[in-house]
Amino acid sequence: MFYLTACILLSIQSIGCVEYESEEDDEVYQIYQKMQNIEVVQKPMFIIDDPNSSNASITGTSQNRIQAIIAGGLFLLPWDNLKGKPIICETYLDEFAYISDDRYANLLALRNDLYFTIRKLSNGQEIKRWMLENAGIETYIANSRNGKYVTVFYDDDKTTHERTDKGVFFYGREYLYKYTASTNEFSKIFTIAWKDNTPNPNKIAVSECGKYIAAVGLNDGAWILVVNAEKKAKLWEKTDKTYSYINFNDVCFSPDGEHIFVAANPGVVVYETKTGKVVKQWLTSARCIGIEVSPNNRLVAAGTGPGGEVYILDNKTDKYLLRLNTGQYTNYGLAFSPDSSMLATSGVRKTGIKIWQMPDLPKEVVNEPNKIKK
Secondary structure (H helix, E strand, C coil): HHHHHHEEEEHHHHHHHCCCCCHHHHHHHHHHHCCCCCEEECCCEEEECCCCCCCCCEEEEEEEEEEEEECCEEEEEEHCCCCCCCCCEEECCCCCECCCCCCEEEEEEECCCCCCCEEEECCCCEEEEEEEEEEEEEEEEEEECCCCEEEEEEECCCCCCEEECCEEEEEEEEEEEEEEEEEEEEEEEEEEECCCCCCEEEEEEEECCCCEEEEEEEEEECCCCCCCECCCCCEEEECCCCCCCCCEEEECCCCCEEEEEEEECCCEEEEEECCCCCCECCCCCCCEEEEEECCCEEEEEEEEECEEEEEEEECCCCEEEEEEECCCCCCEEEECCCCCCCCEEECCCCCEEEEEECCCCCCCCCCCCCCCCC
């Protein structure tokens, strides 16, 4: 209902007529109207050009560095020296996770096999590798913001099927792994056994404590899975078959791991990690593609596309604070500085990495609350 209502509102806004079907429609419309009065920021503090003239894709902050993928390698730049020379680890691979000053993880495909490897940052030399069993085509990798943990999600290439009176049913498996930097251990955390409908993940995330892993995407509706990595057991799984949300595009944890923030289609959904309870929602004017929470747990950045707008939200008061007009068409890459004072954004069309100043949070915010009533 939420998604369909939002689409109706976005379309009727352009033609200047409104028809309400319910009180909820009226409430969503009022929220959308308030969104038009959010302060818009047009100009970033400065722009970091991609040295390879490609579409730099921010994958987050790891320790004190911006982490991004560029054509030909891994791009790292310290937050305390943004105008300095970046570290670029040149390689043909494009699935990385920065761990520490001297190491990074990546996925390496060799013939028909897939490996998780740990390499030296200085020269790309392999330190250790683990073979991933029955690896298929879909692979995902993500690291925690503190660089202590890496998670990997991939599908099994050995799909089977069964013919019955009701039709043909397909069966398969998908796997979640976790790497712990302090112990150099890489182990299987969870196996997803599916029938007929395959979960199609878009993004994965691991909490800074290493206890939780989340995957989001599409599975006959917007889909989310949350796993307790310590117990190697599923906490909860949800598929929104009401189509309130068409898809879940990105996911991240709060710094304390207590909440999960999901970029939805459209808007932002926040879940309680342990229970799966929805605790709040924000509406965005286009598909929410990227999501990130500041290290102090106060700000939420929601990147949208098309349109290239990033909404800055107050996680304490649930208000809209700013709307960044990035000019990056689709903002799927977001990263906060360690002190939460700056935000880095990336998009498409070779627009580089843009650095934005975050607001000094006021004691009171003029905008009205934006929550959808239950």
